Amino acid sequence: MKIFALLSLVSRVTAIWPAPQSFSNGSSAVWLAEDFLVTYNNHNLHKRTEETRSTRISSLEIVQAAVDRARKSIFTESFVPWKFYPRNEIDKFEPPANGKSKTYIRQLEITQTTPDNSATFKPLAGQVDETYNLTIGADGVASITAVSSTGVLHALETFKQLFYLHSVSGTAGVYCNLAPVNIRDGPKFGHRGVNLDVARNWFPKETILRTIDALSWNKFNRFHIHMTDAQSWPIDIPALPELSKKGAYQTGLSYTPQDIEDIQVYGIYRGVEVIIEIDIPGHTTAIGFSHPELITAFREKLWHNYCGEPPCGQLKLNSTAVYDFITQLFDDLLPRVSPYSAYFHTGGDEIDARDYVLDETVKSNDTAVLTPLIQKFIDHSHDLVRKAGLAPIVWEEMLLDWNLKLGDDVVVQTWINSASLDKVTARGHKALFGSNDFWYLACGHGQWFNFNDDTFAAHYPFNDFCSPLKNWRLMYSYDPTANLSAKQAALVLGGEVHLFTERSDPSNLDAIMWPRTGAAGEVMWSGRQDSSGKNRGQVDAARRLSDMRERMVIRGVKCEPIQMAYCTQYDGDCTW
Ligand SMILES: *[C@@H]1O[C@H](CO)[C@@H](O)[C@H](O)[C@H]1NC(C)=O
Ligand SMILES: *[C@@H]1O[C@H](CO)[C@@H](O)[C@H](O)[C@H]1NC(C)=O
Ligand SMILES: *[C@@H]1O[C@H](CO)[C@@H](O)[C@H](O)[C@H]1NC(C)=O
Ligand SMILES: *[C@@H]1O[C@H](CO)[C@@H](O)[C@H](O)[C@H]1NC(C)=O
Ligand SMILES: *[C@@H]1O[C@H](CO)[C@@H](O)[C@H](O)[C@H]1NC(C)=O
Numbered sequence: 001m002k003i004f005a006l007l008s009l010v011s012r013v014t015a016i017w018p019a020p021q022s023f024s025n026g027s028s029a030v031w032l033a034e035d036f037l038v039t040y041n042n043h044n045l046h047k048r049t050e051e052t053r054s055t056r057i058s059s060l061e062i063v064q065a066a067v068d069r070a071r072k073s074i075f076t077e078s079f080v081p082w083k084f085y086p087r088n089e090i091d092k093f094e095p096p097a098n099g100k101s102k103t104y105i106r107q108l109e110i111t112q113t114t115p116d117n118s119a120t121f122k123p124l125a126g127q128v129d130e131t132y133n134l135t136i137g138a139d140g141v142a143s144i145t146a147v148s149s150t151g152v153l154h155a156l157e158t159f160k161q162l163f164y165l166h167s168v169s170g171t172a173g174v175y176c177n178l179a180p181v182n183i184r185d186g187p188k189f190g191h192r193g194v195n196l197d198v199a200r201n202w203f204p205k206e207t208i209l210r211t212i213d214a215l216s217w218n219k220f221n222r223f224h225i226h227m228t229d230a231q232s233w234p235i236d237i238p239a240l241p242e243l244s245k246k247g248a249y250q251t252g253l254s255y256t257p258q259d260i261e262d263i264q265v266y267g268i269y270r271g272v273e274v275i276i277e278i279d280i281p282g283h284t285t286a287i288g289f290s291h292p293e294l295i296t297a298f299r300e301k302l303w304h305n306y307c308g309e310p311p312c313g314q315l316k317l318n319s320t321a322v323y324d325f326i327t328q329l330f331d332d333l334l335p336r337v338s339p340y341s342a343y344f345h346t347g348g349d350e351i352d353a354r355d356y357v358l359d360e361t362v363k364s365n366d367t368a369v370l371t372p373l374i375q376k377f378i379d380h381s382h383d384l385v386r387k388a389g390l391a392p393i394v395w396e397e398m399l400l401d402w403n404l405k406l407g408d409d410v411v412v413q414t415w416i417n418s419a420s421l422d423k424v425t426a427r428g429h430k431a432l433f434g435s436n437d438f439w440y441l442a443c444g445h446g447q448w449f450n451f452n453d454d455t456f457a458a459h460y461p462f463n464d465f466c467s468p469l470k471n472w473r474l475m476y477s478y479d480p481t482a483n484l485s486a487k488q489a490a491l492v493l494g495g496e497v498h499l500f501t502e503r504s505d506p507s508n509l510d511a512i513m514w515p516r517t518g519a520a521g522e523v524m525w526s527g528r529q530d531s532s533g534k535n536r537g538q539v540d541a542a543r544r545l546s547d548m549r550e551r552m553v554i555r556g557v558k559c560e561p562i563q564m565a566y567c568t569q570y571d572g573d574c575t576w
Contacts, residue, residue, distance in 0.1 A: 015084075015547035016161050018219055018522035019529065020185040025178035026263035029095030029140040032163060032174050033104040034075060038067045040110045040152075047071060055265055059116045059149040067110075070156045074248050075556045078165040078174050083565045086545065090167055095175055097168035103179075105136065108159070109143040116149050121268045122342045123190075124391060125411075125430075125493035128391040129273075130221070131186030138179045151186075153271040154219050158183060161551065191432060191494030192524035193222030193275070194517055199229035199286070200507035202253045209266050214514060214557045216270035218521035218548070223267055224275045224345060224496055227530050228310065230285035230311050235260065239332040240325075242290035257336055264340035276337055279347025280326070281377060284314030285324075294322050297352075307352050308503075314351065318361035318374045326381055334388035344385045347377070349395035349415070351402070375404050375459055382407060399429060411493060421480060425488035433480035433495035439520055441499040441512050444469025448502045464503075472545065472562060473538055476519040479528040494524055514559035515549045539575055543568060 016023065038045040043060060045067045054061050055069070082090050119127045132146035132155035144155040153436035162181060166173035194215060196203070212223055224516075227235050233247030234254045255263070260276070267274040288295035297306040298313045304504035306312040317324050334344060351374065353365040363374065378398065385392045386409070393411045398404050399421055406412070413432040414420035424431040436443065451459050475497075481489045497513075497520045504512050522541070530536055547570050549559045567574035 001471070002449070002509075015544050015546035016183075017518060017544045018525040019536070019544065020158065020183045021526065022182075022184040024182045026138060026180045027104070028179040029175050029177040030103045030105050030136060030138070030140045030179045032074060032176070033106045036105055037107045038110065039107065040064070040067075041112055042091075043558075048462060054356050057121050057265065057268060059112070059120070059233055059311070062148050063110065063112075065269055066153050066156050070160050073160050073555065074174055078163050079550050079554055080165045080167045081547070081550070082167070082562040083550065083568045086569055090388050094166055095177055097166055097173060101292070103138070103140045105140045105142045106107065108141065108471065110155075111143070111145045111154055112149060112152055113147050113236075114146060116570055117340075119565065120148055122338075122340055123341045125190035127190075127342075129186075130154055130190075131184075132158075132400050134181070134183040134185070136162065136176060136179050136181040140179075143144070144560075149219070150271045154185070157217055157219060158185065160217075160333060168282065186217065187221075187525045188526060188527040189492070189494030189524045191222055192220045192495070192521060193224050193432075193434075193496035194220060194513070195224040195277075195434075195498045196230065196436055197226040197500045198234055200231045202232070202234060202244070202249050203385055203509070204508055205259050205263065206254065206255075207506045208263055208507060210557060211272075211509070211513070212263070212267050212270055212272050214517075214552060214556070215272050215316070215521075217555070218518045221273060221492075222519055224277060225263075226345075227277065228278050228286060228499070229283045230307075230309070230313060233286035233289070233447050235333075235440045237329055237332050239328050240290075243287065243329075246290040247286040260336065261340070264337070268340060273341055273343075275341055275343045275345055275377075276333075277345030277347055277393070278329070278333070279345075279349065279395075280381065281310065281315040281317065281374070282307075282320075282351040283347060284315050285311045287315070288313050291325065294319065294325055297355035300358075306355050306358075308350055312352070312355065312467065314355045314359075316354055316359045316361050317370065318359070319378060323377075324378060326377075326382065330381065330384040330388070334385065334390060338388045338390050342391055343393050343411070344388070345393040345413075346378070346381050346385065347395055348398040351397065363547075371402055371404075374402055378404055378406075379542040382410065386422065392431070396424060399424060399427060413496070415498065418478070418480065420486065421492065422484060425484060425491045428491070430491050430493055432493060434520075436455045436498070437479040438470060439475055439495070439497045440466050440470060441497060441516065442501070442503060443467055445503045445512075470516070472519040473517040476523065476536070476538070476541060477515055477528075478523060482528075495520075501510070510558040511560045513564060514552060514557055515545050516560075518548055520544055521571075539571065542574075543571055 128150050129147035132151040134155050136142045162176040163174045232249045236244045236256050248254040264274045280519045286296040295313045296316050299311045300306040303310040303312050356362040357365050382392045391409045396414045412424045412429045417436045417437050421433045447462040497517050551561045
């Protein structure tokens with residue numbers, strides 16, 4: 001019993017998610033004055049109206065917008081934390097509502113110690129110093145220091161999480177009862193991302209933007225959009241308008257160049273770099289709706305013989321027309337992407353050799369024939385990526401299955417299982433982790449095929465390939481670099497959580513993604529181990545993640561609950 005009591009005490013110290021690298025608190029209450037002044041270096045950031053906002057990429061605009069969001073969030077989206085205290089006892093933990101000598105925070109002083117540079121808003125992994133310090137004195141003096149504006153953004157997310165709504169005072173009363181608070185913080189990994197497949201189901205721009213918001217609250221800094229796949233082509237390419245006109249699920253269900261720019265800029269304003277993937281040469285069936293001549297094994301009826309999932313189809317491998325197509329596509333898209341991103345993902349997963357037997361430009365499935373052709377194709381694609389000033393990312397098969405020679409600038413993204421990271425880094429390549437044994441959000445939702453009388457019995461009870469569901473506790477237990485040498489670990493830029501969307505669309509996106517993805521976010525920001533080297537525990541994490549979940553729900557992201565309210569009220573009772 002004593003241990004549980006101690007743990008529950010410890011767990012109440014902070015509800016910050018992801019956990020800061022260093023945190024200390026007192027137990028004084030400070031209230032936030034509604035008209036609190038924010039200074040940013042020598043600027044006063046007053047409360048602004050909607051109309052005066054800009055989307056120019058400048059440190060001042062970005063910080064000012066983040067301060068606007070923080071004000072709104074704290075005063076209109078804070079919650080009374082009744083779920084986190086024994087029932088009907090919250091008043092014992094809250095500061096008195098009408099104390100005569102309430103201490104107010106009247107000013108938040110933000111100091112950015114070095115100016116941002118051209119890499120700040122489209123960094124390679126590790127190029128931006130994201131660290132920050134945050135202090136709130138018992139006297140109400142509050143300050144943030146950070147090296148970059150990105151660090152300021154993270155600090156403001158933490159700041160928002162320090163306040164609760166008072167059960168009696170109502171909206172006028174938001175308090176922090178942990179002063180003095182001292183936080184020193186910074187991320188373990190420089191690339192902390194989510195990969196969302198927007199090709200298997202259609203996701204309107206608003207859904208994408210909401211997801212970027214949620215990522216920024218959890219201190220993610222990358223949003224990888226798996227833009228195209230076999231099933232649909234939801235992006236307009238002005239040089240090739242027929243692609244989305246015929247390849248989107250419905251004409252109009254596609255992102256315009258303006259949408260793409262809006263999404264990227266929206267991300268930059270939140271410290272989230274948007275990385276676009278056009279998956280080639282496999283997973284390209286959707287191109288065949290407008291350009292059947294470029295695709296081999298297009299919608300082959302006996303799909304088992306040509307791909308892992310229908311519809312089959314790959315770009316032909318030794319075709320001048322395909323090369324011209326890629327050049328046209330990339331020369332249109334990449335210069336529009338590169339002002340706002342350092343990376344471009346060229347895919348490269350699950351190339352099915354069998355398709356090339358049907359490809360009249362190849363007529364072979366022989367690895368010895370195919371490998372040089374794939375090498376040439378990737379070299380061509382990556383030259384175009386580099387010409388646009390971008391660094392290529394590829395899926396692991398390019399290196400591990402096809403043994404291609406990839407440039408030193410190429411980042412290899414693993415997905416097949418957690419052992420792939422060892423293999424990629426052993427070969428000296430920069431790598432991203434996140435695999436279907438820990439971080440695939442789609443797992444466990446069951447099969448999407450329809451089984452007929454012949455196949456019903458063999459597939460009963462219709463589990464999907466990576467069942468069971470990866471619950472947040474499992475995702476939180478993933479220690480990606482655990483088995484790597486120091487030399488290998490140094491090549492790991494970070495990782496991504498994956499959502500391939502055969503079974504999801506905007507209706508269930510939030511619940512599938514959150515708060516589980518937050519658990520992965522803490523692994524990437526705080527690290528699997530705490531500062532004493534111990535693996536972070538679920539008891540502490542559950543309460544903090546539940547607190548974060550409440551904040552996300554109020555802000556409009558419909559996260560699942562992680563426990564019964566009983567467990568957060570009496571958290572010792574729910575420990576096994
Ligand atoms: C930090 O906060 C917790 C939870 O409110 C409290 O129990 C603890 O006493 C605080 N620490 C100090 C040094 O006041
Ligand atoms: C945060 O505080 C530590 C310790 O005082 C200091 O070394 C570090 O430079 C500070 N970081 C920032 C971003 O101000
Ligand atoms: C690729 O196409 C060229 C030109 O048609 C042809 O000469 C060559 O044999 C083809 N290569 C393979 C491996 O089929
Ligand atoms: C190519 O196809 C033949 C005939 O189906 C098969 O025996 C062989 O294993 C295949 N080779 C590869 C590399 O897939
Ligand atoms: C590391 O090795 C242990 C022991 O073999 C294994 O259980 C664990 O899954 C491995 N972790 C990763 C991330 O590969």
